[in-house]
Amino acid sequence: MYNLGLVTIVIIAANVMMSFKGFSDRGFFEKYKFNVGSIKAGEQIRMLSSGFLHADVTHLLFNMFTLYFFAGSVVSVLGSFKFIVIYFASLIFGNLLSLYFHKDEPWYSAIGASGAVTGILYAAILLQPDMSLYMFFIPIPIPGYVFGIGYLLYSIYGMKNKVGNIGHDAHFGGAIGGYVVTLIMMPSLFQTDLGYIALLAIPIVILFVLHKTGKLN
Template identity: 35%
Template structure:
């Protein structure tokens, strides 16, 4: 019996995050730090920043979301695209691409650094919208809401909060991670867009 890619990612992320708690030096070495990337060419930070988290709550929230949706998406990717490697590619791209705009905005800002797998987790979560737009999602385990409606609300909120810049949450990373999750399957298989539209026009609750 082989471990799922999702479970391997969760275990690896949990080990790195937990062993970094209370160790600012370790977090500094791994965090997404645009200034260090720009000044010292530490490009690995685009990846490693996604394997460390602020605390247990931050880690658990991201990994629970990945657990709930990752395994299903992993199987869908295996069936639709013929290999789970595309799911892994989605996750890796989700760690890197959503942070590109943040990098260019903060590459001369010594004080800015970020950690967490939110961009990749958002990419995994939002991929489900393309395959099952009317799938029911329970944000925070509370209110049932169709995936496509949740996607619109989430994107709008993330875009708005990113423009305001009123807190320390990486709303732009959430936004671009979600966009990646929506676009990636269609780039791999363009005919999925027609299937998505057909399902979107036939709501199932």
């Protein structure tokens, strides 16, 4: 049975309220968005608050619909508290990776719940690796683990080639956060789904190797 959980509704409501506040109040938006220079100057609250701001209604709806579709899988298996831990750990980890890759760009800014939402998506894939995803432009179901691997590989491509006005590094960091925290919370997956765990680790290893060899930039 699909269990969205009250906590998910609260998180979606918080995203909606803060995002609409940001839409109408530019000062509020600028004060709480992710900005490398401001964070390095001591405004760490932006590491958290930026995850509840969005560029526009389309950006907000995409993230919240994605969260809606995958949150229930995580809440049903791990419960609301662990869901919250994964959500916020993924949000912070995504922003930490962005901060790391853009540490010498004080002007770099970003907003959105994508890192947190991607972490929940990857947690759901780990917990239910045989799930199938339906994309509106692909007429056949896609296995969850195939989507996960493909998405992270695309994120690496986006980071390397600076594709679009998208925080690919935050997406990737959020996915890693969801992946790691879920495995810490449910180590039994190493006995039941080791093959899927190994497959989902491939893009993470590729990112590490590319970074170490200087081929990511």
